[in-house]
Amino acid sequence: MHLVLTTARPNxxxxxxxxxxxxxxxxxxxxxxxxxxxxxxxxxxxxxxRLLARIAQGSYRRALEALQEDLTSKRDxxxxxxxxxxxxxxxxxxxxxEIMQNYDKHKVKDILNLLLLWFRDAMVLDNRQPQSSGDGxxxxxxxxxxxxxxxxxxxxxxxxxxxxxxxQSIGYINRNIQLNLILLVLFTSLHRYMPIKGTKR
Numbered sequence: 001m002h003l004v005l006t007t008a009r010p011n012x013x014x015x016x017x018x019x020x021x022x023x024x025x026x027x028x029x030x031x032x033x034x035x036x037x038x039x040x041x042x043x044x045x046x047x048x049x050r051l052l053a054r055i056a057q058g059s060y061r062r063a064l065e066a067l068q069e070d071l072t073s074k075r076d077x078x079x080x081x082x083x084x085x086x087x088x089x090x091x092x093x094x095x096x097x098e099i100m101q102n103y104d105k106h107k108v109k110d111i112l113n114l115l116l117l118w119f120r121d122a123m124v125l126d127n128r129q130p131q132s133s134g135d136g137x138x139x140x141x142x143x144x145x146x147x148x149x150x151x152x153x154x155x156x157x158x159x160x161x162x163x164x165x166x167x168q169s170i171g172y173i174n175r176n177i178q179l180n181l182i183l184l185v186l187f188t189s190l191h192r193y194m195p196i197k198g199t200k201r
Contacts (some may be wrong), residue, residue: 028058038063054139055117069110076115079146085190092187096180105173108183112173116166118147123159126151158193165189 005021034053037060038044044052044067055071056075086093099108111169117139124137125147140147151157169186171177 009084029060030058031138033056034060034063038067042067050141051142054141055114057117074111074116075140075143078111078118079143081111081115081187082118082150082190085187086194086196089188090183092191095187096183099183100180105179108179109170109173112166112170112186116163119157119159119162119166121147122151124159126157126159155197161193162190165193 005017010018027169031050031053034056034154035049038049038052039046042064052063052071053064055066076127081095081099084091099111103111121138121140138144139145169182171180
């Protein structure tokens with residue numbers, strides 16, 4: 001008889017357990033593999049399969065979860081969230097209240113992960129060469145024009161600090177720290193790390 005033990009955190013297992021296991025690592029799936037699986041197994045359109053594969057970031061399970069959700073509304077909400085972050089402190093507080101009323105912590109983590117992907121796409125576009133055609137690397141390829149306008153609205157975008165702030169917020173959520181406080185601090189940080197053209201802070 002064989003027992004299969006799966007974990008995303010092998011370092012959390014006791015040494016006595018690890019010493020009795022044969023480790024088998026599974027790498028991330030390619031976007032093409034996830035696309036094909038969604039089309040063949042779930043009858044998903046090629047366009048939607050491509051988008052889901054990019055959002056899944058190598059995980060077929062994550063792609064299936066995204067398929068069951070209103071992904072369009074979630075991504076639109078991310079853009080709305082960013083607009084709120086750029087406004088005054090009252091608007092940011094109101095956005096936090098809206099999130100607290102409509103989303104549990106698991107859904108908030110999903111939104112923050114989509115936010116990470118948005119800034120990842122923005123960074124790809126922001127750093128590409130003028131003659132480059134690397135748009136195929138974008139996750140939110142269907143929001144290309146919105147991304148371009150977003151990038152052009154700022155004096156600069158501090159991507160390193162933004163990625164760190166979002167990832168730290170996700171970590172705080174996992175530690176059950178007060179959710180509204182996490183979000184308010186994050187939104188204030190995003191406001192600081194994205195100075196709009198023609199404004200002084």
